[in-house]
Amino acid sequence: MKYNFGIDIDGVLTDEGPDENSIWQQKLNEFLDREISLKENTYDLRKAFAISDQELNDFIEQKIEDVYNSVEPVAKAKKILKQLSKAGHRLILITARGAEHRSLTEKWLKNNNIPFDELHHAKAKAPIAVKKEIDLFIDDKQENALEVASENIPVILVSKYHNNNFQGHKQITKVNNWDEIKENINLFFSKNTHSSKLS
Ligand SMILES: [Mg+2]
Known part of the structure; x- marks a missing residue:
């Protein structure tokens, strides 16, 4: 069968890496140039990392392919x-x-x-x-x-x-x-x- x-x-x-330092967190850190940490256990990146809608939109627009390529x-x-x-x-x-x-x-x-x-x-x-x-x-x-x-x-x-x-x-x-x-x-x-x- x-x-x-x-x-x-x-x-x-x-392999997104450990929960406390995932590739999303690392790339957001680089992109926003401030300390990003996991704040909430949710799939929503805005809430998870306490970032604004605008910050997420800019990140997705400019960095999503970098994440997809480098992971x-x-x-x-x-x-x-x-x-x-x-x-x-x-x-x-x-x-x-x-x-x-x-x-x-x-x-x-x-x-x-x-x-x-x-x-x-x-x-x-x-x-x-x-x-x-x-x-x-x-x-x-x-x-x-x-x-x-x-x-x-x-x-x-x-x-x-x-x-x-x-x-x-x-x-x-x-x-x-x-x-x-x-x-x-x-x-x-x-x-x-x-x-x-x-x-
Ligand atoms: Mg998935």
């Missing part, structure tokens, strides 16, 4: 995706990045040897997860996880400061890293088929 994996990019395939991939993710791809599963990347960043994103994926079958840009991920018949979805934004889970699709939620208030859901498993993602993929396989485990 081959499965469709729905996979987020930012915070899942990218490192999670080494383990690459290895596991290669194994999945080799085993014939489909890797469907679903990112909230705007389509204007598509070629940069494709280049980053290629330069970092990350295999994938499809790349979709969507802020609302549940409809595309349903349309693409995703069997297992991986994201770090809890709102996405909850929306996809409400479609009865199992979700792996990657732990981040902005989802530390996650309350739990029967379709969602929260994990800390790609070792735990791998364990949960193998658990998914063992529940659903006799498909051979990832080594």
